[in-house]
């Protein structure tokens with residue numbers, strides 16, 4: 116396969132000056148949503164920009180965990196003028212050369228003189244030294260690895276449960292129930308590889324209660340703050356199916372929303388045209404506002420199959436060693 120994606124609009128929308136394209140040459144590489152603001156990378160680039168605004172000149176080393184296509188690394192190379200070392204990783208084998216090709220095609224000048232490692236591996240285990248900034252937008256739904264292999268399922272939504280179940284505190288552990296153990300595993304590994312004063316950028320869907328997210332950061336022993344919230348349209352059917360299956364297995368209800376109705380509420384009550392960033396409202400109040408349009412993952416999957424649009428809340432967080 117070879118799909119060429121124009122990343123210019125994404126960069127313009129995130130306020131980063133750059134025109135270019137990336138090539139998706141492998142089925143396990145991540146693409147981009149048709150509307151760039153519906154892609155996690157929109158929150159990703161805004162978050163990198165936020166860090167750059169505050170301490171861009173102090174960032175000398177950075178790691179991009181689960182890069183998938185290299186886009187966030189291209190943005191970082193444009194934003195951090197004093198980078199000396201970068202690590203780009205993905206759990207998937209064989210896509211590293213294509214990721215590097217995308218990065219060099221878009222940021223060859225910026226890359227000059229930077230020690231660059233593009234590696235295969237889970238979470239922060241491939242990093243051989245601490246870094247100032249760690250970026251990871253990683254999947255949350257835990258499933259048996261044999262299922263992933265048997266059905267050739269994508270690692271954008273799914274992760275191998277065996278790698279994280281040792282972090283569970285038992286069947287009533289809220290991080291197990293809300294499938295946050297892999298996020299906890301990522302944060303623990305990032306904490307170990309974070310240089311003093313460094314930051315972790317991580318991205319979590321608001322499909323789960325905020326208290327569970329809070330618990331995840333607390334158990335990782337990191338301080339955190341929310342950088343951005345948006346309301347995204349989700350267009351991947353496989354994604355709903357996997358959340359629906361996990362929901363049934365654990366007896367929880369994930370929070371998805373009827374997209375059209377939710378967008379209308381956001382417009383009427385907050386004057387926000389989704390998927391613009393949501394500001395000036397607390398998470399609890401946002402959920403109350405959108406409650407009339409709330410649906411479970413099972414319902415979301417059903418609606419998706421009927422051709423209806425589904426959305427969900429998305430958050431970008433910054434975390435640091437406490």
Ligand SMILES: C[S@@+](CC[C@H](N)C(=O)[O-])C[C@H]1O[C@@H](n2cnc3c(N)ncnc32)[C@H](O)[C@@H]1O
Pocket residue numbers: 143144145155156159180181182183184187204205206207236237238239251252253254270271272274
């Ligand atoms: C949701 S995509 C993120 C793509 C892009 N970096 C972004 O910010 O939107 C997740 C990527 O992480 C990879 N991945 C999944 N689990 C991982 C893990 N535990 N460690 C490293 N990479 C992982 C997947 O193969 C996929 O390329």
